Amino acid sequence: MNGLHLIADLHECQCPPGRLLDAPSLESFCVDACQRHGLTVVGRLFHAFQDKHGQAAGVTGTVVLAESHLAVHTWPEIASVTLDVYVCNFSGDNSHQAQALFGEVITWFSPSRLEKKEVARGHLGE
Amino acid sequence: MNGLHLIADLHECQCPPGRLLDAPSLESFCVDACQRHGLTVVGRLFHAFQDKHGQAAGVTGTVVLAESHLAVHTWPEIASVTLDVYVCNFSGDNSHQAQALFGEVITWFSPSRLEKKEVARGHLGE
Numbered sequence: 001m002n003g004l005h006l007i008a009d010l011h012e013c014q015c016p017p018g019r020l021l022d023a024p025s026l027e028s029f030c031v032d033a034c035q036r037h038g039l040t041v042v043g044r045l046f047h048a049f050q051d052k053h054g055q056a057a058g059v060t061g062t063v064v065l066a067e068s069h070l071a072v073h074t075w076p077e078i079a080s081v082t083l084d085v086y087v088c089n090f091s092g093d094n095s096h097q098a099q100a101l102f103g104e105v106i107t108w109f110s111p112s113r114l115e116k117k118e119v120a121r122g123h124l125g126e
Numbered sequence: 127m128n129g130l131h132l133i134a135d136l137h138e139c140q141c142p143p144g145r146l147l148d149a150p151s152l153e154s155f156c157v158d159a160c161q162r163h164g165l166t167v168v169g170r171l172f173h174a175f176q177d178k179h180g181q182a183a184g185v186t187g188t189v190v191l192a193e194s195h196l197a198v199h200t201w202p203e204i205a206s207v208t209l210d211v212y213v214c215n216f217s218g219d220n221s222h223q224a225q226a227l228f229g230e231v232i233t234w235f236s237p238s239r240l241e242k243k244e245v246a247r248g249h250l251g252e
Binding site: 003005007009042043044045047049060061062064065066068069071073075080082084086088090115117119121122123 | 188194
């Protein structure tokens, strides 16, 4: 279960605003990106929120991977996104794939400000 | 988007082994626990893995919340679980609910050894 959990909070995203609003497009992008980086998608669930006026108000989504998960939440009203990419290394060292996927998703949103963390998971079990 | 992300790696789980193997039961428990602690479930996705002999080999699942997400991955072969509970405080301070949910899920698995982390999310945006 040892693995790498990459965490980012993205602020002042300069991408087209629709990227934080359009759940099907975000889902396609995330699933394609996971597959492109060699990870195994076993499911995906994206939900579009609406505000009290019925307007699009952000997306929350997860891609469930054989290697763990990607989670993304968008906050279009403040042009911000939170991102998690967590991969275990059960089937081999997937850290490189995780870093590449993480970088690609961040680039897609094009944040002006970014806070990143890396958390090593599961190492107590060794 | 400010929020609290609680991370735990659970080792030597003393609960009945089926809790790490039975995806529908784990899904029901997680969804019920989220709701019991006042969080709003907008979706759930649980996947049961099989080993090469067709035997149950762990579960990965996420509960997508209006307040962000819960993610759980089980590793029955080493009696371990990884858990994430991430709640934003968009609609009010949900930290107390997150801590209570996190504690309940950990107790359910009954680990002998536990590593926990708390990550504050999104504060750069304030």
